[in-house]
Amino acid sequence: MVQFVHPPRDEITLAGVLAALADPMRLRIIKSLVAKDECMSCTEAAPCPDMAKSTLSNHFRILREAGLVRTSKQGVEHRNVLREEDINARFPKLLKTILSLPE
Amino acid sequence: MVQFVHPPRDEITLAGVLAALADPMRLRIIKSLVAKDECMSCTEAAPCPDMAKSTLSNHFRILREAGLVRTSKQGVEHRNVLREEDINARFPKLLKTILSLPE
DNA sequence: TTCAATGGTTCACTAGTTCTGAACTATTGA
DNA sequence: TCAATAGTTCAGAACTAGTGAACCATTGAA
Secondary structure, three states: OOOOOOHHHHOOOOOHHHHHHHHHHHHHHHHHHHOOOOEOOOOOOOOOOOOOOHHHHOOOOOHHHHHHOOEEEOOOOOEEEHHHHHHHHOOOOOHHHHHOOOO | OOOOOOOHHHHHOOOHHHHHHHOOHHHHHHHHHHHHHHOOOOOOOOOOOOOOHHHHHHHHHHHHOOOOOEEEEEEOOEEEOOHHHHHHOOOHEEEEEEEEOOO
16 A cells, blocks of 8 residues: 655745756646646646656656645545645745746 | 856746756855845855865856856856846746745 | 966766656456 | 556666866966
């Protein structure tokens, strides 16, 4: 049984968040989550269909460990949700600002 | 003779800027430049005194290539200045937001 | 004009990270 | 029970970061 690692709010670091968002693919994943405004499975939020599963899984692990995403198991899928409140509490305006910018 | 590479404003990427700022040492360098509000030599802006010269040089190269810093030669020193206008034009509010946050 | 000091860069090495296919686990439906 | 689906883990190849050593350019002094 897989156990997911999610840092508590006060252990989310700016460096971790910026590094996680510094990858165009991961930024697109986050944008998908924001646009949908609800849980998405990993494949559903995948930035491009031809990405290797292991790569996608790795990106989600990085997003999880940075504190950007919370993953929970639901049946055969893993449901991912943006930790918007935590990020906003810890780093006000950061997410909104970055998501509003051109790439 | 060393020639510095500086991307033009419209080639500065969000991913590059975020990756450059995702390193705590580089973020501290940028904060030094903002606080001083003028040119600084590399050693002057060094985040900690015991950092290897080559490491420091490498950090400045990354900041330069990301478009965050402009370096020019002045005598024996290299003078570094934050490309605040370029960054603000390309990514409004990003710099201000990130610099206002706790690390 | 030579020599040493200063301020950085470049090179080569090591250590760590990322991407990927292959093998695996867990759940579901037939 | 078996196959399909959704992800994870592992291992190897390719890439990136940190560092000491060697180097280059400028300056100031003898």
